[in-house]
Amino acid sequence: MDELIRATAQEGMIRILAADTKTLVEEARKIHDTAPTGSALLGRMLTGGLLMGSVLKNAKDRLTLQIKGDGPAQGCLVTSGRNLAVKGYLGNPSVDLPKKENGKLDVSGAVGKEGRLTVIMDMGLKEPYVSSVPIFTGEIAEDIAYYYTVSEQTPSAVILGVLVDVNHTIKASGGILLQMMPGHDPMLADLLTYRVEEMRPLTSLLAEGKSMEEILEDLLFGMDLKIQERKTPRYECDCSRGRVEAALISLGQRELQNLYEEGKEEELTCHFCGKHYRFSHEDIGIILSESAAKTTKL
Ligand SMILES: [Zn+2]
CATH class of the missing domain: 3.55.30.10 (Hsp33 domain)
Structure with a gap:
């Protein structure tokens, strides 16, 4: 052991x-x-x-x-x-x-x-x-x-x-x-x-x-x-959907907007454990609007 x-x-x-x-x-x-x-x-x-x-x-x-x-x-x-x-x-x-x-x-x-x-x-x-x-x-x-x-x-x-x-x-x-x-x-x-x-x-x-x-x-x-x-x-990998979302948000509004407009599904893979996280066009829309709301608050 x-x-x-x-x-x-x-x-x-x-x-x-x-x-x-x-x-x-x-x-x-x-x-x-x-x-x-x-x-x-x-x-x-x-x-x-x-x-x-x-x-x-x-x-x-x-x-x-x-x-x-x-x-x-x-x-x-x-x-x-x-x-x-x-x-x-x-x-x-x-x-x-x-x-x-x-x-x-x-x-x-x-x-x-x-x-x-x-x-x-x-x-x-x-x-x-x-x-x-x-x-x-x-x-x-x-x-x-x-x-x-x-x-x-x-x-x-x-x-x-x-x-x-x-x-x-x-x-x-x-x-x-x-x-x-x-x-x-x-x-x-x-x-x-x-x-x-x-x-x-x-x-x-x-x-x-x-x-x-x-x-x-x-x-x-x-x-x-x-x-x-x-x-x-x-x-041990502590990745989660929440963390991957945070990484997406950290791309910035413009990048997210581009991703959203491409209309494609995004799949992100954790480097450390290989787990896949899938984000539909709709998911990206939600993340985009949430991050926009946050930015306005600031
Ligand atoms: Zn992981």
Whole structure:
């Protein structure tokens, strides 16, 4: 079962977030029908976004993680929050590249070298907080670590992995985010970096049946690991007809009027879950008159 663990080590000097995401990434693979390289990219993004979003303060806060490069994946976007509901999509779900020399799926090749990683935090304020960094390696984990180091001045190590089986289903998926808190001993950061580099691939350990807690215990051996919380993350889309209507209204009066005058039926598909929403000519008329009424009131 999927699990998200929040923990600390070395008397709070190391903050740890770790997640086993096999089930939710498999769910995403089925929804988007991703090819292996696409599954690895989407799975790493979903896991990374999940870890990053899990520390938001309020229930309604949302984190969006987007990577947009010049590679054939045509970008990937995920959103998550404190409730551990995560969702995402790829520009090109069928992206698939030959494996790299080390046998790993070529995620950076799919992403591309030129582009940006963007983090948007919507905390219910007038404007969301937006921060972006250039793509560092395109392997996602290093990009997120780079983001934390540059944008938030928090030295971080990120491990993300997705293992795709021969039948293209997800065999293992997970991630670990380690952050050094202010005032830490630099020697401690060096030791942790060394351990992360020496660690066997996370997905190999998970595929062998090790639990995330066992993996953390090995990684943080002798560092007084304290598990604070365990929760179950999930892939979940919260789209609704109301939200799709709101998106239609946001097109503006003129666009809506054009749509209405075309006299056609509109079908909109949710990027995140593939659900279809159909709007008849009459429906569009109603939305148009409602949005007109709203505009007049303002
Ligand atoms: Zn949806």
